[in-house]
Structure formats: structure tokens, C-alpha cells
Amino acid sequence: MSTHETQFKQSAHKLLSVPGPVEVTDEVLFANAHPSMSHVSPAFAPVFGNCLRMLRQLLYTDKGQPFVIAGSGTLGWDLVAANLIEHGEKALVLNTGYFGDAFADCLEVYGAKVTQLGAAKVGARPSLDELEAALKKDQFKLVTFTHVDTSTGVLSDAKAIAGTVRRVSPSTLVILDGVCSVASEEIRMDAWGIDCVVGASQKGISVPPGLSITALSTRALAVLDNRESPIAAYFASYRRWLPIMQSYESGTPAYFATPSVNLIYALEASLNSIVAGPTSLEDRFKLHREASARFRKEARELGFETVAVEDDACANGMTALYTPQDVPPPALIGALAKRDIVIAGGLHKDIKTKYIRFGHMGVSVVERPTDVAKVMDALRESLAEVAPKSS
Amino acid sequence: MSTHETQFKQSAHKLLSVPGPVEVTDEVLFANAHPSMSHVSPAFAPVFGNCLRMLRQLLYTDKGQPFVIAGSGTLGWDLVAANLIEHGEKALVLNTGYFGDAFADCLEVYGAKVTQLGAAKVGARPSLDELEAALKKDQFKLVTFTHVDTSTGVLSDAKAIAGTVRRVSPSTLVILDGVCSVASEEIRMDAWGIDCVVGASQKGISVPPGLSITALSTRALAVLDNRESPIAAYFASYRRWLPIMQSYESGTPAYFATPSVNLIYALEASLNSIVAGPTSLEDRFKLHREASARFRKEARELGFETVAVEDDACANGMTALYTPQDVPPPALIGALAKRDIVIAGGLHKDIKTKYIRFGHMGVSVVERPTDVAKVMDALRESLAEVAPKSS
Structure with a gap:
């Protein structure tokens, strides 16, 4: 730790107790003030690589692929809608608040046929029986649910939802919108059978906003590989980012679009304490x-x-x-x-x-x-x- | 300036002399280490508003609309391709290096029919006569050029290109890719007739990477308004961001996706010295x-x-x-x-x-x-x- 780092202390400020952005540590803010670095420098590559490895630990996945891309959490919906489903295919959106409506809206922009399964009232959740019935009625390419809907504070039962989809409709992808849950709620991608986690930096991960953090299961990667139509986005193309993530993880910089270098230093600092800190x-x-x-x-x-x-x-x-x-x-x-x-x-x-x-x-x-x-x-x-x- | 701010000094580091990211001042880094703030707080709204107003000054536009969105510079290409041109319409890409090829690639992803006008050799530029001939041969919805192509260091003559397009094909939009030119090269949107500037934070603007900074002329806003087909993206929809920018500029926070709060503090700090500092x-x-x-x-x-x-x-x-x-x-x-x-x-x-x-x-x-x-x-x-x- 440099002298500067030990001296740095963020200014006195009001305590932020909104559901994101959240308070961050001095270490994270200091990392966000890292002097300018080239995104393709040999010193930066392992920092990016460490983030990807630690995200895999955080999401309990062995071979899932994390992606860290400059953007808001919302960009993750575009990543799902443009990459994991094709025009005219069906999506089932479990709705527990504002963010269900918005995710559905995004899916429709990319041509998905969306069915929403809502709850009896605001604050309630669609039941597993209703989910099962919906899955039996139609063949869905993917099911999405908001793990924690920031508009209502409703927590979905990720394990039970994924289990139901896996049992009733094994080929359907399970998409967990974890923008407001990653690092504050347990998410076991492999054990529960989650195919995609959509997250962001400014909630449980405790980093300033500006990073879209997502992860794909090997099954989702295969769906990406086997698309019939081209991916309907450029910046939000998983196929363009995949080799970049693989390269950084292997320690070699690669270029598609300039990553948010400073936020990635901040992400490394925070994941270090989340994944390898004194609290398991x-x-x-x-x-x-x-x-x-x-x-x-x-x-x-x-x-x-x-x-x-x-x-x-x-x-x-x-x-x-x-x-x-x-x-x-x-x-x-x-x-x-x-x-x-x-x-x-x-x-x-x-x-x-x-x-x-x-x-x-x-x-x-x-x-x-x-x-x-x-x-x-x-x-x-x-x-x-x-x-x-x-x- | 707080005590912390006067004490803060970035760590000793290698001098970064790549064509972006570039060196940034201590003030900018300290602003990037701002304590967590809600993106909808009354204190943050004017910071965002100031950035938009100062970007208008930087680009010499009176009524043009700047947009600051979490993302890489590359996201700006998606903004152009998804919003300002429709499926099957024609685009002319003036190519002076790698970034011409890539922009063309992005336009094609969204269904544009792209003609590239290249130069005789690497390091040269297509001539204005060639541009004029191309404009006479075909009706293009838009013409793009890379103001400075980072792969070759070639500067395009923005004023002459815009002048030629305006004269020969008045309804064609002029798109200036200024990722490597905004704040290091003069860009007079209104006087020259530039309809869209695509920029980023980590070059002449001298802020860490992570912000897509773009601006539309009133003519481009009208094209957006009069689209026949829906906008082919969600996060990259100018129509969704427009009311957000207008609201922040009027001092009232609004929500579509969480902006990069800390980078926007850093942007304000840098624009303050670019637009209102001792050097005109x-x-x-x-x-x-x-x-x-x-x-x-x-x-x-x-x-x-x-x-x-x-x-x-x-x-x-x-x-x-x-x-x-x-x-x-x-x-x-x-x-x-x-x-x-x-x-x-x-x-x-x-x-x-x-x-x-x-x-x-x-x-x-x-x-x-x-x-x-x-x-x-x-x-x-x-x-x-x-x-x-x-x-």
C-alpha cells in the first residue's frame, strides 16, 4: 500500500442508504482514482483477469463465463435480448415489480415474444405452480426473473424457480436479473442451474456505478454458439466480448472497445474483500x-x-x-x-x-x-x- | 476545495503517452473518488446538467443535444446505427483506418447498406472529389468519417467534408466519429453542419474511460423523431435517453438506467478546466x-x-x-x-x-x-x- 493510499480518506458525506449506489470503502475509491493506465498494458491485464476469476467464485460457477463491460446494469438486458434469444422466439418474464416490466420491454425491442407472469398484488410473487403451468402451456427460449426487484424489495426464490424450469422445460434458459442481488444474496449458478446472471457494480458489489457485470453458463454459451440469426447488436454482442474476456483472463490484453480501466481497479479492490477478505x-x-x-x-x-x-x-x-x-x-x-x-x-x-x-x-x-x-x-x-x- | 482534496495526489506512475486513455489531473482523479451519491439526489443533478451545458460549449453548438451514457466510445456507433438509420438504408463510410472498418461493421449489424470510400494507401484520405462523386451516385441516409483515426493518426478535414455533404446531398446526415478528437481538435457542430459527434471520456476530454459522450444536431433529433421503424436497441435508444438528459439539464433527476455517477463528477471537473479554465x-x-x-x-x-x-x-x-x-x-x-x-x-x-x-x-x-x-x-x-x- 503506497503512502498516498494510506493517506487517502474520502470526504465526509451523507450516509447513502438507498438500494444502490451503495457506500463503498476508501480502498475502493482510492482504486477508482488510480493514475491513468493503458487498457492494453501488461500491468492492467492481470487486474482484469483477477476480477473475472473472483466473479466466478462469487457466483459459485466453475466454468461459467463472466463479462465486465462498460455500461449500466440495464445493458445486461440488451446482452440477454440480443444474444440469447432470436426474433420471434418466446420469453417468459416473472414479474415482481418495475424491473420485470422494463426487462420485458427490452426483450420486445429485440423481437422476442414476451409473456409476463405477474403476481396477485404488488409485493407478491407469481407462484411456482403458476410458473409450471405457464411452462407447460408454451415452449419458451428463456425465463427471466428479477432476483430482487428494487422497486418493491421482493426477493424471488432463485433456486426453486431454476429447479422448476429445469424439471419442466429442460431446454429453457434461466436468466437471473441480479442487478440488486449479486453479492448481497446467495447465487449458485452451477448448483441451481442458472444460465445467465445480469449484474452491476453499484449494489452488493460495492463499487461506483458504470460496469455491466454478467455471466453465462456453458449452456448459455452453447446457445450463443448455435444461433441461427446474427446477433442483433454490436457493442452488446457477447460473441465480440468473449475472446476479450478469455484473453484478459489468460493475462494478455485484447481490444474490442476500451474497458473502464479505473472502475475495474475499483472492482478488483472490492472483490478482493468480498471473495478473499476476512468474512467468508x-x-x-x-x-x-x-x-x-x-x-x-x-x-x-x-x-x-x-x-x-x-x-x-x-x-x-x-x-x-x-x-x-x-x-x-x-x-x-x-x-x-x-x-x-x-x-x-x-x-x-x-x-x-x-x-x-x-x-x-x-x-x-x-x-x-x-x-x-x-x-x-x-x-x-x-x-x-x-x-x-x-x- | 476540501482538505482531503488539497491533500490528494495521485501515486507516482509511468507517463502515459498512448492515444488514450490519457493522463488526467489530480482534480479529475479526486472527483472520480467522490463518496457514493445517489444518481437521483438533488446534489448530483446539477453536476450532470453542468456537464451537458459545457459539452455544448466544447462542441460549439447552440441547440445540439449532448448525451452522456455509461459505456465505451464504441457504444456511440450503436447509438448512430440503431437510431439515425433504418434497416436497408444506405450509409457512406469514409475510411482512414481501422476505425472506419469497425464503424462500417457496426452499421451493417443494424441492417444499413454500407459503401466504404477508402484511401489510395494507408495514411492517405479519400479526396473531396471522390466524396462528391460518391454522393452523386447514391442517396445516403448518412455519411460517417473518423475525425482522427487512432490506428493511423490521420486527421480528416471535418469542415470540408461536412461542407461537401451539405452542398451535394443536403438531406444526408454528417456523422463525425470524434472519439480521438473531441477536445483535442476543433469541432464546430453548428457552423460546419455536423449532425452527430461520437466521443468518449478517455481521450482529449482527459477523464478515465467509461463514458460514451455523443451529441446530436436538431436535424438529427428530427430524423430520430420521424423514424418509420422502431429503434433497434434498448440501452442504446436515444429516444429513451433524451428525456433523461433534458431533465438532468433542468436540474431534476430522472431515471432510465443508472449513470456512472463518479465518472460524471470527474467529467465535470475536467470540463471545468477545458471550457472555463485559464486557457480558452x-x-x-x-x-x-x-x-x-x-x-x-x-x-x-x-x-x-x-x-x-x-x-x-x-x-x-x-x-x-x-x-x-x-x-x-x-x-x-x-x-x-x-x-x-x-x-x-x-x-x-x-x-x-x-x-x-x-x-x-x-x-x-x-x-x-x-x-x-x-x-x-x-x-x-x-x-x-x-x-x-x-x-
Whole structure:
């Protein structure tokens, strides 16, 4: 560690407790301030390679192929839609909130025929029986689900969904939208049979936004290989990126488009602590489950209700809460901001004005767990301040 | 400026003299290490807005619309190909190197019918007469040219090309690939009639890589508005990003996909010094022209030849040089690396093993002009070290 690095400390700032971007460590920010490096320099190649190897560990996959591409998490939907399904083929989208609608929209842009399987109400999930029935009715090229829908805080049962698809329709690809779940929820690509994980840097991975992080199973790679029609995108072509990832992983730089060099240094710094730090991956997920359960319990004691209907459908890296009657979200958000805590307002169109959203993932749960308690204390004070006094 | 900011200084490192990524200032790196911020926070919105306003100044456009999107420069080609031309329509690509071939490739992926107009030899440019003849032979939806082709260091005459297209085929859109020219070469969108500029953060703009920076003229916006077919991409849809840019510019955050918050802080820091710093824009371009002319002159005195055939076709932000006979590029690159100077090898397939490439743009020309002299001194020493001694 250089002298500069030990001296560097990020500026004092409001505590960010939204469901992404999340707080990051000083080490990660310092890595993001790495002096300029050539993307094809011998010094940078192993950094990129390390990221790919550590992502494989994070996703519990032996031969899956991670991809790190400059872009938002949303770019991952284009990667799926342009590469893993062809014009006119069918996709089943399990919908647990805003991000299901948007993923469906993206798939349709590329010519997929989309069936959406929604839930009975906002905060609920489509059942496994409904999934099975849908799979029996139609042959789908792929099924997508939002592992954690950031608009509702609903957690999907990834293992059970993948298991059902594998059993009922073995050739259908299972696509997990993990933008808000990678590194805060357990994802076992190989054991559960997940074919594609769509992720991003600014959530559980605890790096500033700007990286699309995805991974394909060997089965998905074979589907890519055996396409009949050309891939319907250039920058978002997995086929163009595959040799680049393989080359960097082998230690040799290669060029298709300039990668986000500094963000990749930051990614390496964060994955080092996620995958090879003092807290095991298993413990990391356990800490998220515990922090979330505690957060929910204390919030309920204050009179909040989770948007997620069932307790085991509550995400472990974030929570969406209906505010108590007569407590308008903006007042609460403002009262928290006065206490230097930043939380998020509503996003789902049907309930937008009725609820608030908190992030509790990554650094704020594992490396600096006092963050969550600080947020809860501030929420308690803020509620007392803004709630109408009963006379 | 906070205490942290005044203390922050990037680590000692090799001087990066490749044609991008380029050296960046401590202020830019420190901004890239900004503590985590929500992309929809009231504090971040004006930062994004400032970037858009300053990009408009940088590109000399009054009503053109800049777009800052997470991605590589390459994503800009998809933005053009998916939004500004429809399936089966014709594109004319002026080719001055590797990046012409690649842009043509991208256009074809989206269904454009591409005609390439190449030069007589590597390092030359298609003539304006040839352009005029091509425009008279066919009706093209758009013409693209690489303002500076990073593979050859060839500068295209943007003003003359745009003038010719406007005169001969007024309804054809003029697309300037400025990834390696924005902020190191003068680009007057409105006065010259440029309809789209495709850029990136890591070249003349002097910010780490990871931002696709593009701009559309009002004419291009009208073409976007009047498309007959749907836009063939989701993340790369200008129509989805347009209201987001407009909203951030008006000071109100909006959401389509999470922007690269930290890189946008870095972009603001760099544009502040480019557009509102002590050196005027006009002087900035003049400094680049002078640095480049001096660099070429000194290199020629050492026995190097520019890949660009004509002197007024030599880029002002980079130079590609054939090494003298019997001096293999790898030996020279290695000798420079020993002196802590990083330069680039060949990229153009026809001459790959015969030449080397230098960047001299942005910070290394304006804020820290000694960089270029340092590189030239090291080149002189390195040549003396590796050139075969005449007996």
C-alpha cells in the first residue's frame, strides 16, 4: 500500500442508504482514482483477469463465463435480448415489480415474444405452480426473473424457480436479473442451474456505478454458439466480448472497445474483500440476512409494513416499507436527510406515493455494520418528528 | 476545495503517452473518488446538467443535444446505427483506418447498406472529389468519417467534408466519429453542419474511460423523431435517453438506467478546466496544433516518418510514426518503458509491425506541457540505445 493510499480518506458525506449506489470503502475509491493506465498494458491485464476469476467464485460457477463491460446494469438486458434469444422466439418474464416490466420491454425491442407472469398484488410473487403451468402451456427460449426487484424489495426464490424450469422445460434458459442481488444474496449458478446472471457494480458489489457485470453458463454459451440469426447488436454482442474476456483472463490484453480501466481497479479492490477478505462468502450472505431481518423487525415495531407480502420474499440487501398512515414519505425522507441519511422514495407506479426504500447491502452490512443501526435510529427519530401527534 | 482534496495526489506512475486513455489531473482523479451519491439526489443533478451545458460549449453548438451514457466510445456507433438509420438504408463510410472498418461493421449489424470510400494507401484520405462523386451516385441516409483515426493518426478535414455533404446531398446526415478528437481538435457542430459527434471520456476530454459522450444536431433529433421503424436497441435508444438528459439539464433527476455517477463528477471537473479554465478553447486547440507540429518535426529529424501521408492530415492529439529501418517497434517501446514512458504499438493490420503511436492531448499538452518534451527526450535516448550502430 503506497503512502498516498494510506493517506487517502474520502470526504465526509451523507450516509447513502438507498438500494444502490451503495457506500463503498476508501480502498475502493482510492482504486477508482488510480493514475491513468493503458487498457492494453501488461500491468492492467492481470487486474482484469483477477476480477473475472473472483466473479466466478462469487457466483459459485466453475466454468461459467463472466463479462465486465462498460455500461449500466440495464445493458445486461440488451446482452440477454440480443444474444440469447432470436426474433420471434418466446420469453417468459416473472414479474415482481418495475424491473420485470422494463426487462420485458427490452426483450420486445429485440423481437422476442414476451409473456409476463405477474403476481396477485404488488409485493407478491407469481407462484411456482403458476410458473409450471405457464411452462407447460408454451415452449419458451428463456425465463427471466428479477432476483430482487428494487422497486418493491421482493426477493424471488432463485433456486426453486431454476429447479422448476429445469424439471419442466429442460431446454429453457434461466436468466437471473441480479442487478440488486449479486453479492448481497446467495447465487449458485452451477448448483441451481442458472444460465445467465445480469449484474452491476453499484449494489452488493460495492463499487461506483458504470460496469455491466454478467455471466453465462456453458449452456448459455452453447446457445450463443448455435444461433441461427446474427446477433442483433454490436457493442452488446457477447460473441465480440468473449475472446476479450478469455484473453484478459489468460493475462494478455485484447481490444474490442476500451474497458473502464479505473472502475475495474475499483472492482478488483472490492472483490478482493468480498471473495478473499476476512468474512467468508457464506458469512457475508448470512450477515445480510440477519441485518435485513433485524431491520424489518424494528421497522414493524415502529408501525411500518414491508411492501413484500411474505417474510421470506423480503430481500436481504434492501427493504421497501409502506409508511404508517398519515406519514407522507417526502416528510420522512426530508427528516432523514436533515440527519445526513439518504434514502429513496417510491418507484413502483401503483404505490409510488405510499412507500420508501432503504438499501442495506455490501459495506454498510459487512465492513461497517454500524451503518444499518445508524439508519434505524435516524428513522425512529424522524418518525417521531414528522408523525402527527395523537391528541 | 476540501482538505482531503488539497491533500490528494495521485501515486507516482509511468507517463502515459498512448492515444488514450490519457493522463488526467489530480482534480479529475479526486472527483472520480467522490463518496457514493445517489444518481437521483438533488446534489448530483446539477453536476450532470453542468456537464451537458459545457459539452455544448466544447462542441460549439447552440441547440445540439449532448448525451452522456455509461459505456465505451464504441457504444456511440450503436447509438448512430440503431437510431439515425433504418434497416436497408444506405450509409457512406469514409475510411482512414481501422476505425472506419469497425464503424462500417457496426452499421451493417443494424441492417444499413454500407459503401466504404477508402484511401489510395494507408495514411492517405479519400479526396473531396471522390466524396462528391460518391454522393452523386447514391442517396445516403448518412455519411460517417473518423475525425482522427487512432490506428493511423490521420486527421480528416471535418469542415470540408461536412461542407461537401451539405452542398451535394443536403438531406444526408454528417456523422463525425470524434472519439480521438473531441477536445483535442476543433469541432464546430453548428457552423460546419455536423449532425452527430461520437466521443468518449478517455481521450482529449482527459477523464478515465467509461463514458460514451455523443451529441446530436436538431436535424438529427428530427430524423430520430420521424423514424418509420422502431429503434433497434434498448440501452442504446436515444429516444429513451433524451428525456433523461433534458431533465438532468433542468436540474431534476430522472431515471432510465443508472449513470456512472463518479465518472460524471470527474467529467465535470475536467470540463471545468477545458471550457472555463485559464486557457480558452481556441488556445487549447492551438496548443495541440503546436505540440503536434513540434513533435512531428523532431521525430522526423530523428529519422521517423509519419504514417499520415500529408502534413495537414496529421492529427493534433496523437502521432503514428514508422520507425526507421532496422529499428523494431517492440525494442523502442521497451526502451521507452524502461524510462517510465508508455507508448502504443501498431493497430492497423497492414502495417502493424512497422510503426508506433503516441498520444499528446489534453493534460499533457495544456495543463502539463512538459510531458511532450519529456516523451521526445526519451524517444531520442531510446532510439540511440536500440538503433543498430553503423560501423
